Amino acid sequence: MKSILLINPWIYDFAAYDFWIKPIGLLYIASILRNNGYDVQLLDCLNSAHPDLISDTHISIPRKRYAGHGKFPKETVPRPYPLKDILRNYSRYGISPRIFMNELEYRRKPDLIFITSMMTYWYPGVHEAIRLVKKVMPDVPVVLGGNYVTLCRDHASSLGADVTVSGEGERQLLPLLKALLGDNLSDLPDSDHLDSYPYPAFDLLSLKDQVPILTSRGCPYRCSYCASHLIFDSFRRRDPIRVAEEIFFWITSFGTKHFSFYDDALLVNPEELAIPMLMEIIKRQLPCQFHCPNGLHLNEITAHMSRLMFQAGFKTIRFGFETSNEILQLKTGSKVTNEQLREAVTHLTHAGYQPRDIGVYVLCGLPGQTAEDVRESIEYVKFCGARPIIAEYSPIPGTSLWDTSVKASPYDLVREPLFHNNSLLPCQSEKLTFSMYQELKLMTRSV
Ligand code: SF4
Incomplete structure (x- = not known):
């Protein structure tokens, strides 16, 4: 062998x-x-x-x-x-x-x-x-x-x-x-049908108390700073009941209690996947919690969706908001509006989430972005009753914001990938310096 x-x-x-x-x-x-x-x-x-x-x-x-x-x-x-x-x-x-x-x-x-x-x-x-x-x-x-x-x-x-x-x-x-x-593989899944894939070989991991779940690949949106469409050929999803079955399988096989969703677009078109999957999880009374470190879509959060997420055991919930600047929202992909954030937070709190549970990402360090813009976005998230979390911008080759980032950055982004590191704030300028960024970080700690 x-x-x-x-x-x-x-x-x-x-x-x-x-x-x-x-x-x-x-x-x-x-x-x-x-x-x-x-x-x-x-x-x-x-x-x-x-x-x-x-x-x-x-x-x-x-x-x-x-x-x-x-x-x-x-x-x-x-x-x-x-x-x-x-x-x-x-x-x-x-x-x-x-x-x-x-x-x-x-x-x-x-x-x-x-x-x-x-x-x-x-x-x-x-x-x-x-x-x-x-x-x-x-x-x-x-x-x-x-x-x-x-x-x-x-x-x-x-x-x-x-x-x-x-x-x-x-x-x-x-x-x-x-x-x-020189081998011929005979048993290959159909990459256009994600349910034809075998489950990942989690038995090879030392720790199985927490495992990730993928319900889809890719994202139908095209945000200017995001590489999802470069990494995945197309947006494909699994059958929601098969996803619940997989979760049940890991619970019974390894006693896994925590699951993280790695999807880029878990909640998009919720009738197709999220709603039936959540209802199945609730029906089966699965004894586990769910964590969503990738930003979920705020525009899909309704009163019904919020209740389902809360009942199903969605514990760590993070949302991609990025900015309250409406011009920047339009320029970067129009995935959410300020009003949608406000409504989503209302639904989530009515469902049972506390403000500190509702983590909302605010992008910091986009080319040309000002500290004032980030400050206003943080204030807006707080005003809506959620917890702002700064996500430092990392320029990614091939995205539509790449050329602008290369021009704006003091670093040689093209020749050296080390300079893509978000910790450097690679597109910082006099309008958003590293010390201004540190002050903005402090603003998020006071929540
Ligand atoms: S919605 Fe999220 S995953 Fe989709 S393109 Fe925009 S940032 Fe990327």
Whole structure:
């Protein structure tokens, strides 16, 4: 039986927090590969529960919070050269390279290695994983995929992987396995029908008290700052009852109590998916809670929807509002209006949510944006009775706001993905400086 090793690489950043991050794309691929007769292993660099972490005394190991979210283990590391002037601690989040190397040496040598990637500016973690793998197993082909590759293909091609794959990985498996191992896959899902996919291989994770659920891929909107349409070919959804069945399956298989929705558009056209799914969850009285770290659509929040979410156990609810500036709303995609935020908060509070439960994202650092604009947006969210949460803008190649961002930024965004990092406030200007941003952050703390 041929063996394939899947690697979820480290995060390298100034700050990182585990909002239910799991390598779900890689775990879907794991299940498909298993169905085709491969032995599949996972090396998860972000595994906070790795038993050997305890012996790495230089790594701080925080406790996870009740719902499976929390800080990652981390170790401060030197900043990469392009960030040398940013006088802040920079860290590697996850297990140590020592544990990584031990894992590689202890495991059966694979026939092929897949490495995934997430944010473009986290590529140092990908680079390090490829470097170490090539040191131990120089003759095993390495395939690199994921969001960073999709968004920065040329840059990703320079990191040492044998093959880079952009877009949805499942669609590429057939030609990849043929070219690299001479194999023919016979059991492949129909990527246009998400319910034909096997469940992700969550059994490969150390911690299963919390798992993510995907009910869809993509988003029908085209917000100017968002990469959803670049990462997913089209907007596709699952059958809502099949989603409830999957949740039930994880509860009974692993005793999972917390589920995070990774969707970009969970609530869009709610009669198609969200409403029947929530009603099924309520009917089955599933003993669990749900968390939505990706911004939900405020314009879909009605009194009925709010009651269903509350009854079904939606605990962490976050919404994409971005700005109260109506001109900016129109320019960036018109996904929500000020009035819709106000009405949504009223419905949610009537359903039982407290103001502090209703987290509303406010974008900060769009090209040309002023501190005053962000301040007004924060004030408006508070006025509506919700909790503003600043989301720092990260420029993404290929989005319609990219060219404007490149012109507005003091950093070389085109040549260096490290400068896409939202912690830098990459499109800051004299109208919105870093110190103004820190004052705006303080405004959100007082809620
Ligand atoms: S609605 Fe959300 S997911 Fe969809 S394009 Fe806009 S920001 Fe992206």
